[in-house]
Amino acid sequence: MSTKQFLFSGFGGQGILFSGKFLAYKGLTENKQVSWLPSYGPEMRGGTASCSVIVSDEPVGSPIVSNPDILVAMNLPSLDKFEQSVVPGGIIFADSTLIERKVTREDVTVYYIPATKLASDNGYPTLANMIILGKVLKVLGEFNTDDLTAALKKVISAKRADMLDTNLKALTLGADYE
Numbered sequence: 803m804s805t806k807q808f809l810f811s812g813f814g815g816q817g818i819l820f821s822g823k824f825l826a827y828k829g830l831t832e833n834k835q836v837s838w839l840p841s842y843g844p845e846m847r848g849g850t851a852s853c854s855v856i857v858s859d860e861p862v863g864s865p866i867v868s869n870p871d872i873l874v875a876m877n878l879p880s881l882d883k884f885e886q887s888v889v890p891g892g893i894i895f896a897d898s899t900l901i902e903r904k905v906t907r908e909d910v911t912v913y914y915i916p917a918t919k920l921a922s923d924n925g926y927p928t929l930a931n932m933i934i935l936g937k938v939l940k941v942l943g944e945f946n947t948d949d950l951t952a953a954l955k956k957v958i959s960a961k962r963a964d965m966l967d968t969n970l971k972a973l974t975l976g977a978d979y980e
Contacts, residue, residue: 812876936976
């Protein structure tokens with residue numbers, strides 16, 4: 803990987819910013835150059851949230867991601883807003899539980915993952931973000947349990963340390979989704 807630009811987007815409360823922070827820390831644990839730029843809507847929970855992440859082998863000049871290589875859309879407004887900004891040849895990951903329409907572009911690769919349903923069905927109601935991120939990492943060839951565990955240890959607070967295994971299971975569930 804030389805440089806990959808990611809954009810995560812969804813409702814506040816879906817773990818959008820956590821997903822981006824996790825990906826940034828994963829890059830740091832692998833000695834990559836990273837940037838993480840969160841963006842909140844007017845409300846935190848229920849408003850819009852997006853997060854730009856750049857992971858690179860070279861220094862990152864600007865944290866702004868206008869044309870992502872990878873878009874993770876966790877709701878329909880996010881797909882509507884950002885679908886056209888993905889670079890040709892890029893990848894879109896959509897939570898098909900909350901997004902009923904299909905991507906209209908033919909110059910991108912699309913993965914539809916029912917992340918919210920998988921999270922609910924498997925007892926991880928708040929981890930749809932990690933399920934879809936597991937699929938992202940698998941598709942990119944970046945799914946390595948040791949690297950994931952190291953990054954999770956950096957982003958999960960001490961008082962929530964019991965969530966490490968649960969997050970790892972959610973990532974694996976997403977990676978294994980066909």
